[in-house]
Amino acid sequence: MALRGTLSRLLRTQFSTTCQNRTHSVAVLGAPFSKGQKRRGVEHGPKAIRDAGLIERLSNLDYPVHDFGDLSFQNLDKDEPYMQVPFPRSVGRANKLLSEAVGSAVASGHTTVMLGGDHSLAIGSVEGHARQCPDLCLIWVDAHADINTPLTSPSGNLHGQSVAFMLKELQNKMPELPGFSWVKPFLSAKDLVYIGLRDVDPGEYDILKELGIQCFTMRDIDRLGIQRVMEVTLDHLLSRKQRPIHLSFDIDAMDPSLAPATGTPVNGGLTYREGIWITEEIHNTGLLSVMDLVEVNPVLGASREAVEVTASLAVDIIASSLGQSRQGGLLGPLGIPETRTNTQNMQLE
């Protein structure tokens, strides 16, 4: 009994330090994978983002950075489509590997950055994170909701279905796909917020409505302003308790003029400053635990510049999520002191 008490206390301490005291060190993990969709090139995303100076930029922030390099994904020669879904076994297997890698980076106490690759990788990334931190919440920044099921998906592509694998509420709507027997739904609809939506399929619309998922479309951002959107987002997820945040950032959330090198661009996206505001506010909570930066596709840039601006925007978004500030200086922020809401104050103490 005594031993059991000690063990559970030990596990509890381990658990709370793993899942709460963030940003002592950063782990970077590349996932060069593209079979969640049909266009080639997105597997070169991690290299493009590293070449744009990611590691150097993160080294200028205040904590050690561990670059764990890129995972290596095996090619399966036989991977026939299942219910119009291409490459199910390859996507399932890659995500299992990624889940284990993210899980162990989180268990080692690192704030973890996953570089994609296509957005199907969020399945493994969020799942691995949730195994370590079961009470995490998810902020999905994207032009798309990626919440199709194999039955509603117009394209079949798994990068448009990642969230459907996670949600407990969709369990009965998800067929068993080959390669995915290891994933059991782990997230509740109330623990998810979308920001930046502007291209939602009819089946996705029905799911979002039915489950009452908190969404901020581009129209909501125009109407409320990004400051209010983040206030409501963080309030929705954190007002009851402090919990680890998983940020899944699809580069196509940004306007295509800023992020042209991506597979499914949609006009009318986030401005540079809206993107940075989102990540600064998430950093300010002190609760960011894992982030994904996905869908940078260097092959789809019309020119070298187009690829470089996209990759360097990805670097800015990551650095800002991890504390790079626009207010500089060790002597405290410039500008007018900010008054914060109660929720935000609670996080900052």
Ligand SMILES: NC(=[NH2+])NCCC[C@H](N)C(=O)O
């Ligand atoms: N991660 C992405 N870029 N997803 C785009 C998804 C597009 C479309 N909704 C689909 O299901 O195919």
Ligand SMILES: [Mn+2]
């Ligand atoms: Mn998208």
Ligand SMILES: [Mn+2]
């Ligand atoms: Mn996406």
